[in-house]
Amino acid sequence: MRMIATCLCMMLSFSTNLYADNITPAEALNIARRYVNVDKKTQRKILTRSSSAVTSSLPYKQASTPYYIYNDSKGKGFVIVAGNDAMGQVLAYSHEANLDTTRLNPEVAYLLHEYRQVYKELNNNSKLSTAASSSQTTSSKDEVKPLLHSHWSQESPYNKYTGYYTGCVATAMAQLMFYHQWPVTGSGQHTYTTTVDQQQHSADFSKSVYQWDLMDNDYRYGHYNEAQANAVAHLMSDVGVSVNMQYSNSGSSAQNGSALNALRTYFNYDATMIAKGDEGITQFTEIIKNELRNGFPLYISGNPGGGRSGHAWVADGFDRNDLIHMNFGWGGQADGYYSLSALNISSSGKEFNGNALSFGKQLIIILAHPNKAGVAKIDYTLREEAPNIAFNNEADLHFIGGEPTTLEQKEIAYKNFTNQSSIPFQGDFGVGIYDEQGQTIAVFPSDSHSKGGYTQEYFKMNEGKIVSGGLVFQDVTFTIDLSRLHDGVYSLSPIVCARKDNGEWGEWVMIKKAPRYVFEVKGANITYREKPSLDASFQFASLPTTDGEVQAGSDFRLHLAIRKLCAKPFDGKIQLDFLNDKDQSVYTHTTKSVDFDDFATTRLNLLLSLPDNLLPGHYRLRATITSDYSDETCIVGDVNQIEPCYIDVIKVDRPQELLSDAIGFVQNNAQESIESSNIDVRREGLIKVGCLIYAKEDANYNGSVILTLIDNETKEHIPLSTYPNSINLANASDGVTIMSGWLKDKDLKLINHRQYRLALIANIDGKELDLWPRKASPLLVSIVNGSYIPTPNGIDELHSKEQISYFNGLLEVTHSGLKHVDIYTINGQLIRHQAINEGDRVAIPLAPSAYIIKVTTDKGSFTKKLICH
Structure with a gap:
């Protein structure tokens, strides 16, 4: 149609x-x-x-x-x-x-x-907010293009052997398996009977050979042969049997649990299921993104509740705004980037106990890694057998007798955590100390560890187990020894360890939604960078950044990271004040209500508009959060509790503006509008930039205009061929589109990852002036994979002697002046960034595979391709 x-x-x-x-x-x-x-x-x-x-x-x-x-x-x-x-x-x-x-x-x-x-x-309720309200305008270099190239569907030829729609569960699984080209043959066999027509379906997976080489990404009518059709139909039929697919004329359905079991049992995948309700939207999204960064698309399913059927599809990429790319399994229909954050509605109100409402809480994902050589296993902390313990909104972590300021033995306690798992938990609790890279430095279990763990001693009435939903509301106390810590920055977190029925212990993992301490050791003294609190408490997680200079009379983007240090429900509006040297507020901006996850960092990207009469200066930034459901306020603390945040404002003299609005855009060689940030010029080939301008009613200018890219760092102007190259603003109140010619990477010579602002330059009274109105959103253009030599392409060329080795699961890098190490997949995706604060050597756990290793020192950087086995 x-x-x-x-x-x-x-x-x-x-x-x-x-x-x-x-x-x-x-x-x-x-x-x-x-x-x-x-x-x-x-x-x-x-x-x-x-x-x-x-x-x-x-x-x-x-x-x-x-x-x-x-x-x-x-x-x-x-x-x-x-x-x-x-x-x-x-x-x-x-x-x-x-x-x-x-x-x-x-x-x-x-x-x-x-x-x-x-x-x-x-x-209906203005006190509510969603996680997307603060994160939607994020502009990050972190993205993964869609991993899947297939656009499979549920009808012919996919359903050739089923006679009905293949079902969303089977289609999602089949596309994941096609992406991995795994397995070659299945394991075991299965028979079941459909409820509607009482038909028996069976498959012997051990005799099925999946002909991946015959399967195609797209099956358009007339563009495939019988062998290709049979190959994909065989896979779809087998997957349908494996999940007890209930075929019918109105639709085919299966359970998520059946998909998980089938991937493990019949198709030789390492697989686990994770619910958004257990993780919170911040961690849930990060799990998805991390899997995609490592090259693993995910099965995702949503259940609307009310007895209605659920739905399943594939998440296979994400953009710089944390929208997730969805492949819905209907021949590409409506595939695109969708917001999960917008489904996470929450409130600080008493009627909700500060918890998220039900929308989107039924989202689950299945992580699936092929069990074949060279493919990493799923991290233990994400597995179903790992403890699923989380703090509630009365979380409490505190030192007994006050926080230590020197390296000594000390007692610490925490309480108010629950077993989120559907199965009882048996094991022990503890405290872990980690370095800045997240490596475990020390583990301090409870005093009951040698007796079978805390649950064995304190939950004897329940066979030494905490039941599903069980709560620990009394202090669990631990003795920790800080005396062996060297100078450095450390975090201290509550941890948990499961004990199997045979007495064997699992791995220690962090408790979810947990408070923590962050501290610095220098000499024999301890300075705290972050402390948990029972009362409302926040602090800046990093210094603020802006997109370019901050000018009086202009709009600008302010990027903030605020960490919530408590579990007390406290969502609300943020008032930002620019304070002069007398601590007087000279400018104020108030945000919409922001949703803060407990003990997590919320990133805000705000558009602020400064008045023309704001004096240039060095202003301290104060942030005050006002609770949505009370008059209580909380001032956001400094970075690391000691570093105040500042914004530098400059004054620029400007002529009277001629345009009421301008909207910039970028097009690819198919003349499709594309994102202006991190444009892959190797993939796109040719691009155009342009703008739609609206003149003010009294605008008086008839002359030349030149579209120009201005380097945000050096302020260098790069003029572009412009069509039309002259305009009469008297005829432009209804809008005029101005376009560049086709732009080639080699001609543009843009520096990778650097931002360039689009300007519209006119010659007025012999002076070159930018017509772009101050109140209009700027168009910021950046590229990746450009050929301009002075800047690395995300991965620099080798120009130095390196000392890199891999042995027994550890990548070792030794070099004088070592600053950090970046690990990329062969196709250039960054999967690990390791900062080095001290020393000239680092060891990084790394799964066997092929990598590109980038080493940055105080003298520069170099790369090396490395086969780890």
Whole structure:
């Protein structure tokens, strides 16, 4: 079906009570234009509707739209803009194909339904927030392009041997297996009977040979032969049998637990299942991202509850804004990047006990690693057999008799933690000390360790086990010895260890959602960098950064990292104050409500607008959080408790502005809008940059313009061929598009990973002036894999003698002036960054495989390809 509409505003029938956070159609349009090409007819309709709303009796921000769907005018993708900015700005986008809302697959329909539920709650209660409200505008170099190249579906030829839809569970599993090309043959056999038609299905996996070489990424009608069809249909049928697929005309279904069992039992995968509700959104997202960084796509499933069927698909990449790329298993339909953070709605309110609501809590992932040579096993801490112990919102970690300030033996205690696992836990608790690289320095178990562990002694009535949901609310005390610590920075964390029925001990792992101490040892003295608290407590996790210079009268991006040091429910708005040398606030900015995970770092990326009359200066930044449900406030502490944060503001004299707005964008050689950050110029080949400008009504300029990229560091100007190269602003109030010509990497000579700001340079009275309006969002362009020699391509060329060796699972690097070591996969993905604070040698645990090792010293850096075995 041909998509006719370019913009679809999805409306709900309920009314809203509070509108302060709603995104208007005009605001949504501006956001959408960063991702897709919106035709002028649609733009005029939306801007006309916005103008009508302003002049009507309705509040300007009033709306009942959970999201706006914009399709690219050339059929090259879509974007779903949130209807409430507490959900972040963008819920989903794709550069692959338009979104046909008349033919939504069940998996996308599920996500849109959940987004609507979140929107409804946000508008009914302004005290609620989501994790996406603070993280949506993140601009990081950390991303993984979609790992899967397959776009399989559930009908012909995939269902040739099933006669019904293959089912989302089987399709997700099959695409994962095709990605890994594993196994060659299965193990065991299985028979079951479907409930609807009482038909028996069976498979002998040990006799199945999976012909991966015959399977194709896409099965378009007329573009595959019978052998290729049989190969994929055989795989789909076997996977369906392995999970007891309940085939029917209306749809085919299976359980997530069956998928986990099948991967382990029949297909020789190391696999484990993880629930978002156990981890919290921050850790859950980090687990997904870390698996993808290491080249492992994940099975992901969501359950809407209420007795309705769940859905399964594949997560195979993520972007710089932490949106996860989804392959839904419907022939590429609606594949794209989607927000999981927007589903994590939470509140500080008493009625919710500060806990997240149910939306998205039913999300689970299955990690799957092929059991073959050279492939890393799943980390023990993520396995189901690992302890699943977590602190609750009364978490307490404290030294007995006060915090030590010298290296000595000391007693420490913690309490209020629970067994999140569905099975009873038996084992012991302890305290671990770790260095800055996360390596274990010392473990101090409970006094009951030699007697079978804490649970054996204190839970005798339950056979020495803590039942599922069981709570430890009394102090568990430990004696720790700090006397052997050398100078350095350490963290001290609660840990747990499981004991098997045969008495054998497992590995020590950190307790989840746990408080910690961070301290520095210098000489024989201890200085604390981070302390847990029972009361509301926060501190800056790092110094703030900005995108370029901060100028009075301009907008700028401020990047903050704030760590919550307590479990007390305390979400709320953040007031930022610029303080002068007399400690007086000269500028204030207040954010929307922010959702803070307990004992975790929340990253905020804020757009601030400074007044023209703000004097240049060196201002201390103060952040004050006000609880959503009380008048209680908490001032955010300094970095490491001793380093205040500062913002330097400069003054720039500017002429009167001629433009009311400017929207920048980047296109690839298919003329699709793409992200402007970290553009892979090796993959894209040719690119264009451009902008859509709107002149002020009284603007008077008729002359030349040149699109220019300005180096944010050196301020060097790089002029671009510009079309049109002259404009008359008297005719530009309705918008004029200005484009560059095709840009080649070798001609641009941009430095990898460096930001360049797009400017529109005009010659006014003999002076070159940038027409870009101060209040318009800047377009920041950066590239990767560029050929310009002065800057490394993420991996530098070898230019030094190196001392690198691998033995018995350890990578050893020795070099004078050693600063840090970066480990990349052969295809250039960074999988480990190891900083070295002291010494000229480091040993890093590393699984056997092929790597590129980058070593940075005080003299420079070099790389080496290394086969570890």
